[in-house]
Amino acid sequence: MELTATNGNFAEILSANNVVLVDFWATWCGPCRMLGPTVETVANEYDGKVAVVKCNVDECEDIAVQYGIRNIPTLIFFKGGQAVDKLVGNVPKTEITAKLDALL
Numbered sequence: 001m002e003l004t005a006t007n008g009n010f011a012e013i014l015s016a017n018n019v020v021l022v023d024f025w026a027t028w029c030g031p032c033r034m035l036g037p038t039v040e041t042v043a044n045e046y047d048g049k050v051a052v053v054k055c056n057v058d059e060c061e062d063i064a065v066q067y068g069i070r071n072i073p074t075l076i077f078f079k080g081g082q083a084v085d086k087l088v089g090n091v092p093k094t095e096i097t098a099k100l101d102a103l104l
Contacts, residue, residue, distance in 0.1 A: 002043045005055035010063050017051035019103045020078040021096070024055050024069045031090040032073040038093050039075075042100070050100055079103050 003013060005022065014020055023039045025032035043052035057064040057072060067076055067083065077085040077099055085099050 002040060003051060003053045005053045005060055005063065007060055007062055010053075010055070010060070013051060013053055014078055014081045018080060019049070019100065020051045020053060021046075021100065022053045022055050022076045022078065024057050024064060024067070024072050024074040024076065026057050026072055029072050035073045035090045038096070042093060042096050045097075046100060049104060077103060 002023075005013065021039075021042070023032075023035070025036070039052060039054070043050075046052065055063055057069055071088050073088070073090065075087040075091070075096065076083050084103065087095060087099070
């Protein structure tokens, strides 16, 4: 299951989960819409092991600025509340799962 990030709950999500995958996206972004189903599949496959979070950069500008998001889609991997890795663009599922497996 995917969670939706807001400026109010983002820090809580990071602190409540050991491994978190955050998908920074926007509704107007074509590559983001293409990556969306892949992220949803990963969320279902890693349910209970990884928190998968969607963060709309238009609604959460402060978070996007804090993590230096300049291109979307951007996936940032967090472990213990700290950003540890990142992927930019419409990447294949195998790249995402390889990074998650390394963090688990």
